[in-house]
Every structure is written in C-alpha cells, then in structure tokens.
Amino acid sequence: MALIAFSLLLLLSVKSGFSAGEKVLPDGPLDVLLGKDLTINLLRPTGKDDIITWNYKGSTSIGTVRPGAVTITDQYKGRASINVTDGSLTLKSIKSEDSGDYNVVIIGLTTTIPAEVKIRVLEPVSDVMIKSDLPEAIEYNSTVVLTCTSKGSILSFTWTNDSKSIPSDDKRFTVQSSVIKLTITGVQRYDLVGPIVCTAANPLQKESSAKFNLTTYYGPEAVTIKASSQGKYVPSNSDFNLTCSASSKPAATFTWFHNAEQIEASGPVLTLKVIEEKGFGHTMGNYRCVAKNDKTQRKVPSTNVEFSVMVSETISKSLNHRNSILIAGNSSANLTCQAVRGNVTDRVWLKDGKPLSPDSHVKFSSDSTSIYIDVLKKEDNGDYYTCEASNEVTGKSTKSLPLSVTVKVKLKKIDEGLSDGAIAGIVIGCLVAVGAAIALFFYCRGKIPVSSPY
Template structure:
C-alpha cells in the first residue's frame, strides 16, 4: 500500500496538527490565459522531501493533480497529459488551460527533516481580450443639440475599459463626458456634442495580461452654417463687359446650400457663385442693387445670411466723338458750338480742355448743364486751338479732340529795315502782319505796285533811284481785310554815312585798354614792395650848389 497516495492519511495528519501553514507559495491570485500554460512556483528553491502533493479545489471538491515520492511522480487522472512537476523545486506546470482550471491550488510538502508544510494559491484562467468595438446611439449628431452614448463592448475576463480621442484620454467630468463601466462593456455619454467630438475615438479593453484597442470610431457631427461671407465685399462698379462674379462661402457640415438675394428679393439658387451673366439675364444689369447670399444647412435646419454688397453694373465708354462748326470762322463775327458724346455707354462726368489746359466758363464761353457742349460767342483770335472732350464713368474713360481755326487779320502791318544806306549797299525790308490764314503781301514803291509778293523786299545794290517810300500791303483772302505800312528809304553817296566802328572793333579796343591799365597798376605795386624804406639822418643833408 502507497501511504503517500492516501488522501485520508494526509488529511488525518493535518487534523492532528502535523501540518503547518508556511510561505511556500507566493500570494495570489495568479492570472493565466485560457489555452496557455501556467507554472505555479514554490518559494525557497531546491526542495528535499519525502513526499509532495498538489491538489486542486474548484469550490465543490478537491482533486489530486500530482503526487511525488521516492517511488516517483504520479499525475492524477483529471490532469493526465496537462500537468508536469519539477521534482527539484516543486514547480507545477499546467497547460493548455481550461476555463474550469480556475480555482484554488494547494501544495503539501513532507520534508526529509522537519514538519509537513502546506500552501495555497488562487489561479484565475482568463479569457483572451478580443472583439473590442464601438457602437453609437445616434448615427448622426447635431452640434450643441444632441446627446450621444457610445458603447464599447469586448470579450475577455476581468476587463477594464478606457476611452481616448486620438491619443488623449477622455476623462469623466460629470458634465459633458460621463463614463459608466460594466463587466463586458463601457458607456461614454457625450452631452451637447461639439464638432471636436467627431474623433477619431478609441476604446481599450484590458486585464492584467492583455490590452486590445478598438478600430477608430468617427462620430458624424453636423454644424453650421456660420461665418457666411460674400466676396468681394467692397461697394463695386462693374463694367458690363467684365468677367465678374460674386462668391459666397460658409463654414458648414454638410456643405451649405446657397440662395442669392437682390434688395431682399430672392433671385435664385445656383451654388456659391453668382455671375454677371446671371445678373444681366435677370434684367438687373443696368440697375444698382444690394446683393447678399444665404447659406442653408439641411441637417441642422439653420439659415444664416451674409452682409450685403452694393453692385452697379455700368456700360463702359468705348470712345468719344466731338463735333464743331463746319463753316469758316472769322474772329469778331462768328459763333462756335462744340459738342461731345459717347459712342456707347453713358458718362458720369465731362471735362473740356483747350490745348491740354482745363476750360472754365467766362463772358464769351458757356457750357451746357450736362457739359455735353460749349458755346463761344463771339469768337476771337485767341480761341484758335485744340479742344478736347474727356468722358468718364466709374469703369472707363474716353476722349476726342477738335481743332478749331478762327480766321482773323491781318492786323496792323509793320515794316522793319534800313532807313538810309549808301549807294551799292544791300537793302532788306521785312513786313509782318499777324493773320490767319497767313497774309498775302504786296509792295508799292512811291505808290506804284511792284512785282514783289513776299514779306521781304530785297535790293542787292542800292542806287540813287531807290530813294523813296516803300509801302507793304497785307491781305487776308478769307476775312477780305487789308492793312498797309509805309517806310522811307534814302540812298546816299559813298562815305556820306559815318558808319563808325563795328561792335567787335569797339569791344576789342575796350579789352586792350583794360589789359594795359591792369599791367601798369601791377608794376607800380611791385616796385613799391622792392624799394627799401629810408629815414634820413641830419648828417645826410647837404646844400645844393
């Protein structure tokens, strides 16, 4: 009979006080993974025993796992093929583990010397952590209006849960965030959801041996519209030929729908862009109005308006036309009307210039109320010149010119030239008379018409017979006026006229005199510096003979 294998004998020894509780096993519980192996280790290293027994208690009964003695090691039927013993240190290895292996493990050691000792430790066979997933109470949430409950579920034993947004833990603050943990699940309640709660959100489930993380969960949070803006916003004058559009933007999820309004009246929805082509097609191209957009979010049921922008569509002025009198204009007799117009579009302002200088109303100059024409009455010779009309509006400008010719004169003729010459001298007489068009000249000698028809009367070599009165007549073929001026010329014998020195000769003489005078002054100054000053003594005086 094997006494070591007899349970009644061991129990009897313990009852009578032969067994003593000792720190032969570490404190528990000891956790191990289902399907894995576990080694229950003794404390103290190498053992010297007569017999050693490992038993298992599942809470209802005690089962022998292994018994070791001098005759060998015997594994109990329930653990055959799953349990092994290290006889050197008493370590018990069990595996693969089953769920029913959870329970209390007891060891009894009868040493070669000393009292029998026992120990006990709890083993917990844990199910692996798996199937960690998140579900939401709502598929879609509205910012500030919705409360969302996220549920994290998992499989495993002795699970603990935690929540993260990205890598940042979500902490239960009792207000916006509330966490309630169960054995196999955890609920995260998000009150007054914000767009920042969209995620990604993670849940982790863990026990002492394992940790698993859920797939990222992205919560759909709808918000907006907000920050609704129209661009460009500044008041605008737009050329009807421009490639122009208004754009509307908004912060919104989902993307907002846009409606356009003119002076508070809806003019249609066509997306975030309103083109000038649409404005023209609606008949508003030539009218000023205040334009705005409204952004709508179908999910949040919110509508927000932009600020309004004033738009005036103006036709540009491609060119200007100026017209003036076609008749011949004569100073003192004629009146001139000059008008200006745009070939297309309309001008907001009209400016008149003469010879590039601004024109202002005066006694003879009159402008129409809209500056579209000017009137000069009567015309004078100074009205000759180039008249420019400049048309402008907010998007363009154009100008055109008209050159006006005012005929006048001739005014009083003037003759210049020699009054007396010596025989054989050259004579040049010039006649001038301001006139438009230029005057036609003729000359008379002693009231007899000559063949000279130019402004200059030239005599190469004067003769005595050339003495007399020369009359210049200036004639304007347009005005029909004639003016005349007479000039008397006297031809004398040679040497009769004291022609004097020429200007060049006189200048040369003056320069020579100045140079000589300067040299004399310089010489005097030099001599005074060289002669020593002498104060005579009394003995230096002598009598002259």
C-alpha cells in the same frame, strides 16, 4: 477525508513551530489564459526527504511527491505534473473549471508547511468593436453614445482619440459602466474624427478595436461674399461676378438676394450676366448670399455688397435753361444737366471755368442735376456755365452754356417830332451805357415807353 487531512496538517504545522511569515507560494491571484499551461512554483527549497502534496480547493488531490517517486491522481493524469526536484505544480491546457484555490503541504522531518494560492482562468480578449447609437451627428445638437463590446473576462476598457486618452470630465465626455460606454454631449466636429479606438484588456493581454470615426455635420459658418472687382459702379456686360463661400459639411447651397428680393440663381457664383438678365442692377442696391446646410438645416447670410451697373458708353449730355428770354431784375434761370446716354454718378458745376458753389443767389438741386439762379443781374450776362458729368466707368464729359441776360432800359419821353436820326443817336447811347446787354425798345402811340430800369 482529504479536507480533514489538510486540516490536520495545518494543526501539525503550528505544533512544529512553522512561522506564518515564511512564504511558500507567490501572492495570488495567479492569472492564466484559457487553454494555456500554468506552473505554480514553491518559494522555498525542499529537502530530499520532504513529502509534497498538491490539492485543489482543499478536497481534490492532484498528486504527491515522495523521495524518489511522484504520484498523480487519475483525475489529473495527463493534465498535471509535479517536479520531483523543486515540488512545483504544472497544469496543462487549463480549462475554465480549473479556476479556484490550490493548496500545497510540505512535510519535512521536523516541520509541516501548508500554503494556498488562487488561480484565475481568463477567457482571451477578442472581437473588440465600437458601436454608435447614431449613424451621424449634428454639431452642438447631438449626443452620441459609443459602446465598446468584447469577448473575454476580467476586462477593463480605455478610449483613445488619435492615440490620445479620452478622459471623463462629467460634462461633455462621460464614461459609464466600467468604461464600456463613452457618452459625448453636444458633439463637436473634431470629437469623432479620430480615429477613435477602444482597447479591452485583462491582466494578461489586451486587444483594440478597429479605428472608428463618425461623420459630424456642421455649419454653415464664416460665410463670405467677394466681388471680382472693387467699386460701387460696375460696367455693363463685363465679366464681373460675386462669389460666396462658407465653411460647411456637407457643402452649403447658396441663394442670392438683391435687397430683400430673391434672385432666381443658385450656386456659389453670381455673374453680372445673370444679374442683368433678371432685371437687376439699374439702381444702386445691396447684394448678398445666404448659405444653407441641408443636414443641419441652418441658414447664414453674408454681408452686403453694394453696387450699380453702368452702361459702358461715353456720357452724352444736354445742358439747357427753361427760359427763352432772361430779363435782369425780373427773371430767374434754371439750368439742367442730363445724360442722353450713359450713367451719371457725379456732377460738378463751374462758372467761367471755376467751381460753382451754392449761395443765396445760386441754389443746387439735391442731386446737382440742376441749378437755380434767383433774380438775374446784369452781371450774369455772358457768364459761361459748365456741367461736368462723370462716372467711374467712362470718366467725365463736359458741356458749357453761355447765359444771355437782357437789360430793360428806360428812356426819357421824346417828342413826336424828333427825326429818325435823333432817335438812332439815343439808341446808340443806350447800348454804350449798358455795355454788351441787349436793349429792347417798344413803340406805342408814337412814343417810346420803356419799363422801369434795373
């Protein structure tokens, strides 16, 4: 019956010349939180003789204002009131079932004006939470899906990372289901440090979740190895060590290698004491560390550090040649320089105090531990050959050796009848002729045969 009456009022309003452009109620929907009060105001003044009727969904009467009196139906008594002055409707402690269309009809002396507005009762926003499908993430490997849950109605969601909005780029960051879900593909270490916050909102209020972050494991990377001192030779029993570092979460563990062989040691520092105890360092070799992340299962090696361990004592050398008697024109000499104690990293040969270089007459071994003099000459007699042996730890040590070259001379045949004095005179003459060389004489059958001269 009320619906028929409202329809008749609409018809009367048309006949009475009501303009459709004249606004009576605000634009809807009008939102109100569950349990709150709502007042619907009229946008046009009413006359003192106007009759104002409010209905719910066009069929349920709420109340009527007549000149000097207000009537509220039993269903709305205690919950609704109509202002007798301006005709506004107030609903108290709104319930969910109060959502819907509200109609008003203003009946004047010459006009009848109907109007309608929609009311939405919103459940308050509460219990906003972020949940992750993974308890932890591995950088570049994991795809993380965050879900924002909340109580409330007519909700929208926004995501922020450290107060900055997280946009959906449809590549790494994807927003799904009206922003309830945030998907991060190929997660990186800073993506979830946050704090990540989800904010749920309706047209009247908003509420944010607790700050959220998710541990993302990464590394190792930037693996570096550092020696406590520079140089390719390290004094034995010194406080030398190698230190390995890496960027990694969790902290990396380290293994150590000498060339391709693993050293039984762990930790970021490898001391020289351990190196020597494990039997390494006697020869030049490469040392490196390998960092491992137990979460990511990644292993990354460092660069190599090359060095050898030196015995920290002064070099003591022996310098000798293999031939006991050196004959000019027939003999060659092999001089060897060896360390009795200490390590030698460099050898320099000198002849009579001047640097000696290899040539067609003098040849050097590949490591310069020995020199070979091919076919000695009488000019080689008396030369001093010096070996300077050194290392970076104890400096250098020198040792010299004079070279004695024997010259064979040939004398003319001497009659057996020559006196001893005559023979002595000839020998003195030979010594003068060959200078400081040594003359060897051999007697055979009463004659003095001598080999061919040089």
